[in-house]
Amino acid sequence: MRNKFQEQIQRLKAAGATYVDARWYPVEETNQLMxxxxxxxxxSSSRESGVGIRVLYKGAWGFSASSDVGNLTSLFDKALDNARVAAERVTFPVRLAEKESIQASFKSPNRIDPFSVPLGEKVEFLKKLDEQLNQPGVAQRVCELIFMRKQIVYFDSEGSEIEKNIIEVFPSIQVMGVDAQGESHSRKFSPSLSGATRGWETLDPHLFSENAERIVREMNEVLVAETCPTDQRSVILLPGIMYLQTHETIGHALELDRILGYELAYAGGSFVKLGDFGELRYGSPKLTARANATLPNSPGSFGYDDDGVAAQDNLLIDKGLLVGAITGRQMVEEANVRAGKAIFNGSSGANRATAFYRVPIERMTNINIDPGSDGSLDDIVKNTEKGIILDGDKSWSIGSNREQFHFATDIGWLVEDGKVTRVVKNPTYKGETVPFYNSLSAVGDESTWEVRSVDNCGKGQPNQVMQLGHGIPVCRFDNVTIGE
Amino acid sequence: MKELILQTLCDLRAYALSKNVDATFFYHEEESYLMRFANSAISLNTNEHLIRLEITAYEDRKRASYEMITDLSKLDEMKQGVDIAAEMVKHAQALNYQPTVPAYGETHIDETSYDAALAGIGNEERLGYFNQAVAGLETDEIRLSGIFSCGVNTIAQITTRSEHLQYFKSTDAQISVVLSHSTLKWEVIAEQSAQKKTELNPALLRRDLAFLLERYLHDTPQQLPVGSYDIVFGSAAIAELISIMNYIGFDGGSMKRGFSFIAEDQVGQQVFSDKFNLTDDPTRLETFPFRRDMTGMSREPFPIFEQGIFNSFTWSQDDADEFGATPTGHTVMHNSLVLEGGGREVGTLEELVNLPRENDLLYIPFLHYMNIVNPSKGLITASSRFGALLLKKDGSVAVPYNVRITQSLSDIFGDRLAWLSRTQTVYNTSMSYGARNPTSIVVPAFLQVNALEISHSNSSY
Structure with a gap:
């Protein structure tokens, strides 16, 4: 089979293609229990296999995909034909940044393959969780397990051949209750990625038990709480909401295809301009953010991206200064030419596709914020005069250039004179991205740092849902509007 | 091909029966094409041909599903899928209600939403459409983005409970054309939805784009003070607001689970303005309708709001089974929502701009990244995008930077609803997550809501 792909790639090269790659998925499986x-x-379980072909011809991309690998010639020809038509409307001929030819493999670290675990055992795991959540005040309880497994074999016309075998596990629990005014409130828990592996063994019953009790208790506190006040104060974001703040206003804002206008018809652009790299004070000196695809156990770690570029750990924001972006091979070349200088040294290895039938685009890896030196959560609270601690991603809405945002969270704890005073319900906060990050006044230490996984990041047309991660400490921002 | 699909489903049914497996079979086939533009070039030209088969096995109160991407030559592989689903259901847990396994009373073949001409449209025609839509409008600074998405969608079903089948075949096209300024970071948009090739009309898009471009190139941009405005929403914004009610409004299951701003005892009560009439109308072909739902129930026009009075929740079969309600024919991949037009004769953007007005009007054509802040209150938040205008009472026009609204649906469609256009527009709300599912909503071209707050206003594009 592998020889057939190589033969087709060489055939299209001979027909005038400047670059060809193929992503063959012998198998991709998901298993979901809710x-x-x-x-x-x-x-439910699903299983699919197929191949996606990407062809560069006269500076334009063509793509074709099918689950039927029995007629590769037709499939490769279709991709080339699509590229030929696209070549009729080219304004900036696609060029790809240099990379090495790689023969390698990657296997995500797992001790127990979740697909080897009997269904009955999975159901029993959920039943126990459900029983723990079945407490007074809880009107709705949801327990979910999602497992993914994919084998991807990548070939390109530059001589690379890479095989990836990736397994992901996404567990979550959630409770909902109704307050005296008839409003619904919820709390949820999904474990941070604390170990070195990401298989079935990561489903720790004790951890879930502790957190089941916690989220029920906190939800019941919300049900009898007063409504969040409307004012300006410091917001202390726990990783359960800070991960999403980072995702939406650092991660998406720094995808180079967005910055260059490739998402303007749908997801939107970015307030960041090419001239901002090395110049823009994105945040206070306490903010250091990075795209780190080398974390040992996160869905944002995949070994090699779908350009065949090895995983990397790159700075995005260095002590508040914007220095890097999330990139693949194509965009860095265009950005450097448009900027008239070499902003980027090469691909950052972040071009990924969600399935064989989608084309790779710039995707987040693990977009992390480095731990700071402001101590534990307790230390940060002690040093806060008037604030609110926020947790839980209830709602998020971001401006089309990622320039402003509005978030709602599941729970808030008011802080007065260095002490937590009371729980409030329906907390929200809003802001403008750059002023917000420049108001970052405290970053928690390693004790507050957690890796959160994201299993549903949507982007692109046709839409692609991607899995990734965020390593996040507790962060405090000052003078933020809450309660609107 | 239709015969092969139906025969394959019959073969699978026979196989399941031979194994004493109670099952439903859901076949989905898409032939999808997408030409995507960015920075005035074709940034992606792609096509996918995918066949998905979902097999759900039942064992009294237990059920389990297995889905595969396959093709029609792989009958043995599909039969293995039946075996896998049957094995899975043995290990599932019983529901606390009896799930209904559909039994189709008659075979239903519906190809009324299929247009051979649209199915046969090619690469050159897609490119030609875009070239016409932006003819003369692109410059070094003004760049083209957008998509031309089209395809053929086929759904077929059978169950072990009867020998009858359901078969739906449709064609659709969704076009978005965006012109953006390369350095100022503003964008204007025009969109079109088509079920037939004859509905494609790039000249209409060009007219709207040229009009908006003129405004954005020459009128003064400004940051609006936050506060109260009379707001006119365009069809895309209206469709988004209506669409979100699928999730937090009239769906019975959502209501029972605490995700609705409409309470159970509000049936028959005034919820919105008496100008508000919303129907699920599967007779409207523009909505890519299902005249039968996935359980075989016949679907007729279903009034949801009449003169603002909430008429009924919609119930899927599974939610009805769980909560003891009567299903209403809403086990569908999408509804066919139609918001009735009103009395105002405003059908085009040019007519709106020329409308005599006593107050400034803020025109918001598009709501970006809408999310639900509080489902119990119907509270949503979103930002303006793509060609908002401030229509001043003196007749002049200004270009506002984007603003955010955080409002309840009751405030938007309640007493402050001033008027709706008589002219209706088809707005395509298809998402491309997962399988192709062409969806559109019929809405008035414009509607005006008075005294709505904007809570944030950008200081630049």
Missing amino acids: MWNGNLKTV
């Missing part, structure tokens, strides 16, 4: 109020509403 228990709602004790009802096993979803028990």
Whole structure:
């Protein structure tokens, strides 16, 4: 089979293609179980296989995909034909940054393959969680397990051949209750990625048990809480919301295809301009952010991207200064030419596709914020005069250039004179991205740092859902509007 | 091809019966094409041909599903899927209600939403459409983005409970054309939805783009003070606001689970303005409708709001089974929502701009990244995007930087609803997550809501 791909790639090169790659998925499987109020509403599995072909011809891309690998010649020809048509409208001929030819493989670290675990065992795991959540005040309880497994074999016309075998596990629990005014409130928990592996062994019953008790208790506190005040104060974002703040206003804002206008028809652009790299004070000196695809156990770590570039750890924001972007091979070349100088040295290895039938685009890896030197959460609270601690991603809405945002969280704890005073319900906060990050006044230490996974990041047309991660400490921002 | 699909489903049914497996089969086939533009070039030209088969096995109160991407030559592989689903259901847990396994009373073949001409449209025609839509409008500074997405969608179903089948075949096209300024970071948009090739009309898009471009190139941009405005929403914004009610409004299951701003006892009560009439109308072909739902129930026009009075929740079969309600024919991949037009004769943007007005009007054509802040209150938040205008009472026009609104649906469609256009527009709300599912909503071209707050206003594009 591998020889057939190589033969087709060489055939298209001979026909005038300047670059060809193929991503063959011999197998991709998902397994999802969802228990709602004790009802096993979803028990589903899926399996797919196929191949996606990407062809560069006279500076334009063509792509074609099929689940039928029996007629590769037709499929490769279709991709070339699509590129030929695209070549009729080229304004900036696509060029790809240099890379090495790689023969390698990557296997995500797992001790127990979740697909080897009997379904009955998975159901029992959910039943126990459901029983723990079935407490007074809880009107709705949801327990979910999602498992993914994919094998990807990548070939390109530059001599690379890379095989990846990746397994992901996404567990979560959630409770909802109704307050005296008839409003619904929820709390949820999904574990941070604390170990060195990401298989079935990461589903620690004790951890879930502790957190089941915690989220029920906190939700019941919200049900009898006063509404969040509307004012300006410091917001202390726990990793359960700071990961999303980072995702939306650092991660997406620094995708180079967005910056260059390739998402303007749909997801939007970015307030960041090419001239901002090395110049823009994105945040206070306490802010250091990086795209680190080398974390040992995150879905944002994948060995090699779908350009065949090795995973990297790159600075995005260095002590507040914007220095890097999330890139693939194509965009860095265009950005450097448009900027008239070499802003980027090469691809940052972040071009990924969600499936064989989608084309790779710039995607986040693990977009992390480095731990700071402001101590534990308690230390930060002690040093806060008037603030609110926020946690839980209830709602998020971001301006089309990622320039402003509005978030709602599941719970808030007011802080007065260095002490937590009371819980409030329906907390929200809003801001403008650059002023917000420049108001970053405290960053928690390693004790506050957690790696959160994201299993549903959407981008692109046709839309692609991607899995990734965020390593995040507790962060405090000053003079933020809350409660609107 | 239709015969092969139907025969394959019959073969799978026979196989399941031979194994004593109670099952439903859901076949989905898409032939999708997407030409995407960015920076005035074709940034992606792609096509996918995918066949998905979902097999759900039932064992009394237990059920389990197995989905595969396959092709029609792989009958043995599909039969293995039946075996896998049957094995899975043994290990599933019983629901606390009895799930209904559909039994189709008759075979239903619906190809009324299929247009051979649209199915046959090619690369050159897609490119030609875009070239016409932006003819003479692009410059070094003004760049083209957008998509031309089209395809053929086929759905077929059978269950072990009867020998009858359901078959739906449709064609659709969704076009977005965006012109953006290369350095100022503003964008204007024009969009079109088509079910037939004859509905494609790039000249209409060019007219709207040229009009907006003129405004954005020459009128004074400004930051609006936050506060109260009379706001006219365009069809895209209206469709987004209506669409979100699928999730937090009239869906019975969502209501029972605490995700609705409409309470169970509000049936028959005034919820919105008496100008508000919303129907799920599967007779409107523009909505890529299902005349039968996935359980075989016949679907007829279903009034949801009549003169602002909430008429009924919609119930899918599974939610009805779980909560003891009567299904309403809403086990569908999408509804066919139609918001009735009103009395105002305003059908085009030019007519809106020329409308005599006593107050400044803020025109918001598009709501970006809408999310639900509080489902119990119907509170949503979103930003303006793509060609907002401030229509001043003196007749002049200014270009506002983007603003954010955080408002409840009751405030938007309640007493402050001033008027709706008589002219209706088809707005394509298809998402491309997962399988192709062409969806559109019929809405008035414009509607005006008075005294709505904007809570944030950008200081630049």
